Amino acid sequence: MREHDLLDNHRFVRFVDQQLLISTQNTHQFAPIATAAMGLAYPSETYYPVGGMIAPAELLAKAITRYGGVVRLKHRVLSNARYENGYSIDIEIGGARPQRITMKARCVISNATVWNMRSMTEKSDPAMSTYFSQQSRAIDFAWGAFMLYGAVQTDVALPTAYYQIHTDQPLPYCESNSFFISFSHADDRTKAPIGWRTFTISTHTPTSAWLGCSEEEYHRRKQIVQNCIMQALHHALPALRSAPCEYLLSATPKSFAFFTRREQGFVGGVPHSIQRSLLRMTPNVTPFQHFYMVGDTVFPGQGTPSVALGALNVAERVTRFL
Numbered sequence: 001m002r003e004h005d006l007l008d009n010h011r012f013v014r015f016v017d018q019q020l021l022i023s024t025q026n027t028h029q030f031a032p033i034a035t036a037a038m039g040l041a042y043p044s045e046t047y048y049p050v051g052g053m054i055a056p057a058e059l060l061a062k063a064i065t066r067y068g069g070v071v072r073l074k075h076r077v078l079s080n081a082r083y084e085n086g087y088s089i090d091i092e093i094g095g096a097r098p099q100r101i102t103m104k105a106r107c108v109i110s111n112a113t114v115w116n117m118r119s120m121t122e123k124s125d126p127a128m129s130t131y132f133s134q135q136s137r138a139i140d141f142a143w144g145a146f147m148l149y150g151a152v153q154t155d156v157a158l159p160t161a162y163y164q165i166h167t168d169q170p171l172p173y174c175e176s177n178s179f180f181i182s183f184s185h186a187d188d189r190t191k192a193p194i195g196w197r198t199f200t201i202s203t204h205t206p207t208s209a210w211l212g213c214s215e216e217e218y219h220r221r222k223q224i225v226q227n228c229i230m231q232a233l234h235h236a237l238p239a240l241r242s243a244p245c246e247y248l249l250s251a252t253p254k255s256f257a258f259f260t261r262r263e264q265g266f267v268g269g270v271p272h273s274i275q276r277s278l279l280r281m282t283p284n285v286t287p288f289q290h291f292y293m294v295g296d297t298v299f300p301g302q303g304t305p306s307v308a309l310g311a312l313n314v315a316e317r318v319t320r321f322l
């Protein structure tokens with residue numbers, strides 16, 4: 001940008017930074033050229049899953065069952081103990097009557113984050129705990145997300161289902177000058193009835209802005225951010241200003257921590273930075289026999305395709321000995 005005298009063009013720099021933030025989790029000063037170049041092309045070659053983000057996950061679950069696998073929901077791994085002719089995994093089964101069981105496994109592929117792995121192995125396996133502590137210490141920062149979900153009644157033919165909306169000032173408690181909104185497709189009846197579109201808004205926020213404050217302060221902050229986003233949305237898309245809007249619901253890193261158990265509600269993986277080589281990321285292969293990692297904290301990329309690619313690499317290794 002310096003070479004092309006673009007650094008003084010604040011609108012351009014802001015656009016580039018917001019593009020890089022969603023793709024590399026960093027801004028132009030720190031994002032490495034290799035992933036930044038790919039990130040600037042976002043959202044080209046992205047697709048809309050009919051039924052929303054859950055639809056591909058449900059398809060995967062069906063495929064696992066079809067091939068003889070078992071998918072168990074509400075089974076929370078509490079700890080993972082060392083390898084002795086297999087791993088012993090303590091699990092809490094949620095529901096009306098929670099209970100604990102221990103499962104044995106010859107091979108484990110974990111898609112918990114590296115931060116969660118540290119706490120999951122803390123009491124059960126000192127060697128693993130030391131390894132994951134070292135790995136997580138190397139990551140000095142990760143982002144959280146502020147989300148706003150809702151449904152809007154509108155006949156306006158939106159030219160795209162996806163918008164990036166820029167604000168003049170950073171959103172309060174969010175350190176971000178933009179947010180992203182995805183509408184459900186006008187013909188996607190699994191998401192909304194005729195004339196209605198659901199929407200999902202997301203923006204980056206530091207998790208520290210939401211954890212540790214009082215319940216009252218937390219709700220106050222949530223309301224402030226929600227109001228700012230709705231105001232900016234109506235400014236950018238005036239056609240929606242008078243449109244009936246229902247089911248407005250916001251979520252913060254606290255919600256992510258509660259529903260997904262991701263430590264501190266960190267999302268988006270590990271920010272890419274020229275200060276930390278991507279080659280130093282936690283690899284899929286761990287020093288522990290038959291223990292592998294997948295997920296967005298062990299792959300230098302963003303989103304479901306990256307996680308799937310990391311998982312394919314692991315699958316190729318595991319099927320060699322299974």
Ligand SMILES: Cc1cc2nc3c(=O)[nH]c(=O)nc-3n(C[C@H](O)[C@H](O)[C@H](O)COP(=O)(O)OP(=O)(O)OC[C@H]3O[C@@H](n4cnc5c(N)ncnc54)[C@H](O)[C@@H]3O)c2cc1C
Binds near residue numbers: 116259261303307
């Ligand atoms: C706001 C936002 C918007 C996004 N939009 C897109 C998008 O449009 N397209 C896209 O491709 N990607 C998108 N992503 C990125 C995508 O969601 C992630 O890359 C992906 O979910 C990471 O997958 P994962 O398996 O690493 O982690 P997760 O999706 O967090 O999966 C980990 C799973 O493990 C479970 N778990 C955690 N702890 C335990 C435990 N102790 N025991 C048992 N289970 C446990 C969790 O409940 C969770 O189901 C978005 C992310 C965010 C935050």
